[in-house]
Amino acid sequence: MSICKLDLRNGRVDLSHGAGGRAMGQLIEGIFHKAFDNDWLRAGNDQSAFAVPAGRLVMTTDGYVVSPLFFPGGNIGSLAVHGTINDIAMAGAWPLYLSAGFIIEEGFPLADLDRIAETMGAASREAGVPIITGDTKVVERGKADGVFICTSGVGIVPAGLDLRSDAARPGDAVIVSGSIGDHGVAVMSKRENLEFDTNIVSDSAALHGLVAAMIEVAGSSIRLMRDPTRGGLAAILNEIASASKIGLRLDEAAIPIKPEVAAACEFLGLDPLNVANEGKLVVLVAPEVADALLAVMRTHPLGAEAALIGHAEVSDHCFVQMATSFGGGRIIDWLSGEQLPRIC
Amino acid sequence: MSICKLDLRNGRVDLSHGAGGRAMGQLIEGIFHKAFDNDWLRAGNDQSAFAVPAGRLVMTTDGYVVSPLFFPGGNIGSLAVHGTINDIAMAGAWPLYLSAGFIIEEGFPLADLDRIAETMGAASREAGVPIITGDTKVVERGKADGVFICTSGVGIVPAGLDLRSDAARPGDAVIVSGSIGDHGVAVMSKRENLEFDTNIVSDSAALHGLVAAMIEVAGSSIRLMRDPTRGGLAAILNEIASASKIGLRLDEAAIPIKPEVAAACEFLGLDPLNVANEGKLVVLVAPEVADALLAVMRTHPLGAEAALIGHAEVSDHCFVQMATSFGGGRIIDWLSGEQLPRIC
Incomplete structure (x- = not known):
């Protein structure tokens, strides 16, 4: 699929980018595949597969709605990656894979979306936790606020470790x-x-x-x-x-x-x-x-x-x-x- | 935590329900824990753990923004459960666990949220795939459209099966x-x-x-x-x-x-x-x-x-x-x- 129609400098997200057709393919390829860059995404499925050893896994999910989207020290993209990794880490688990769902308001600048995705990709690579599957939805102008991101993650718990929320004792x-x-x-x-x-x-x-x-x-x-x-x-x-x-x-x-x-x-x-x-x-x-x-x-x-x-x-x-x-x-x-x- | 303050008949979601404090705890307990009803959620962590055998897993994610939220044959809640299970099933995998993230507009009726959550819980039980972790965010009136739901899921691929999106051949x-x-x-x-x-x-x-x-x-x-x-x-x-x-x-x-x-x-x-x-x-x-x-x-x-x-x-x-x-x-x-x- 050609990406020639995606104007990353001046373009804006429109409803066709969420409609499941050619424009959505261009958005996904021209922004998300480029930024997250891995073979799982390039396989183009609605899910991604990975091998695991026998053991205990953890799963977590978070929605990100931070306002403003860009702030000193990061943006909604890096926040989504870090937040989900941290929810996995709080179980003592090592994060393996992330997913990312985007809900985008019609009219959102492609340049901003690109910047957010690039920051997400960089955060994911720095952490060593790839974003292996995703989803894109677009809603009409005035029905969202720029972009919301939902990230989920899975991680693996070290053998023998079982942290529980009710495990604290007097004296700790x-x-x-x-x-x-x-x-x-x-x-x-x-x-x-x-x-x-x-x-x-x-x-x-x-x-x-x-x-x-x-x-x-x-x-x-x-x-x-x-x-x-x-x-x-x-x-x-x-x-x-x-x-x-x-x-x-x-x-x-x-x-x-x-x-x-x-x-x-x-x-x-x-x-x-x-x-x-x-x-x-x-x-x-x-x-x-x-x-x-x-x-x-x-x-x-x-x-x-x-x-x-x-x-x-x-x-x-x-x-x-x-x-x-x-x-x-x-x-x-x-x-x-x-x-x-x-x-x- | 008491749930006495949650008025499921006439109440509405307000920003405090997304602020991480007592009101959010009441919303989660009074609506989501009640509807999804399992020990993973009751453990009250930001992630949930489960055992897996060695093998191949799949992971998927989807955002749901359907409008209207209620339609003949279902609502956004059942749709989110079915859609995510189906993305797992399309890999030939058996779905194991789901997560659910909610982005809710301030002012959304608690009765509607309760109905959506109950439908989700029923769909999840009917499918035999529990919702084991979740997240709730609230945005100001006019910054979303009722409720958006992001579901993710993991499933297990039968040994020896490896469906690939590029595997079709002439004659199939x-x-x-x-x-x-x-x-x-x-x-x-x-x-x-x-x-x-x-x-x-x-x-x-x-x-x-x-x-x-x-x-x-x-x-x-x-x-x-x-x-x-x-x-x-x-x-x-x-x-x-x-x-x-x-x-x-x-x-x-x-x-x-x-x-x-x-x-x-x-x-x-x-x-x-x-x-x-x-x-x-x-x-x-x-x-x-x-x-x-x-x-x-x-x-x-x-x-x-x-x-x-x-x-x-x-x-x-x-x-x-x-x-x-x-x-x-x-x-x-x-x-x-x-x-x-x-x-x-």
Whole structure:
């Protein structure tokens, strides 16, 4: 099929690009096959096959609706790749393959779609996790918002590892892999009607390499891992506390946060504990292994600022409590409102 | 987490349902966990794990943007389950697990979301393929169109089977599993500004049972299978011809089509060959096995009207040609326009 009709500089997506005919073939070949570049896609099937050894796999899926689509440190494409890889990695699994579905608004510039796909392809190659199958839909102008991306992924769990969301126990150490709030602040800084100057870039990154190093040193002493995306550290810690029926006690002074992020959160009226991250993880680990785990995390570029921020304790009400820097204490609750829509 | 706040009768989705906090947890538990009902989802992770034997798996993904969301014979939920299962089945694979991502417009009625999720859950249970992981995003009013669903799936390929999109050869028999155009006509009959009276219902159905029976009788004499969804029979036959570098010669009189579908297509100015199907497949098979394959297909409820509609031939230009009922002939080309947007 010829791709000569696709004007990547000035063209726009129209409804024919989603209609299953020749134009859709041109879009898929001229943008997605070019950007993702692998033999699975070139085979041109509605599915792709791969060999697996006997064992345990994990599967995950995510929709991405971030607004704006482009932000400091990435765009919706790299975010979709990193986010799905991280959901696989949080099971202690090694990501094998990704799929990508695009829902595109009529009129969306082909140049922007091309840029997003190229960023996705680069993120996928850098992570070593190919995008092997996909789908493209186009909806009428005003029925979507530029482009939404749905990525799914499969990964393989190391033999003998079985992380469960309810596995935390009183006494466990709570470690975060680096500074919090960077992604949310980077995206907010480019929001219409809100733009402000900051040097903060999204922390969007694929964490499977860091996780593999952590498993090597701490193995099944790791109780569970989670990535604090939407809802931030506060939501994820409350989920952990509820699932494992424990309390968590944090030390505010130990939680890494960049001064610019803290300043931006103050300016925006946000608690950094509620702000999304896309390249950070929280791990609960048996206390006797915490130091060794921290040490190995700090040797990895994505864990250089890892910090022990608290510990698990017995709590009938599964409270997450924090000793503040001023010597007081407060309960960290779920975010109940809609402070930060479309952050991922 | 309590679900007391979710008013399934009069409530509407708001941005807090996508924010990662307590409201999102209530939505997921009160609608999706209830409808899909399995232990994988109840574990509450961002991914789900399952055991596999050594072998070949397939992975597929699809976005669903059908408009209207509810149509005779199904809704976007059943369509998403069937479509993804069918993409797996077209590789000759047995579907194992599904994922589901929802992108919901603010203000969407919870009652409609509940109905869609219940239909999805029922379709998944009927097919025996559980939805084991998911994701929910909410965008502002006017930034989507009710709800979009992205489903992905994994399946296992029978040992020794390797269907390839370029495997058809001159002489192969072309069989379709039943009447064409039902889905597209059913959806169009409910379109705003277009509503017309018809008894036609969508053929939306999961084809993996039919496919398993076909593989049992025809095995690797099956060259390839495809489901003629968007773009209809015309698009899929052209894709097959191009990939395998063959021509296809069809007999119009042999192509099963319901009189009401033919009438509706005439009324709408559509060629039924371009109209989408969601419960049909096209199979190319070695000619000596065609009769046995047809016989077994016709014993299955979803293949009762299966028909031999043509054969593959040598063709330098990969033409799909059809002998018409009036004794003439014509070339069946790709659909190049945007006749039927948002049909799936």
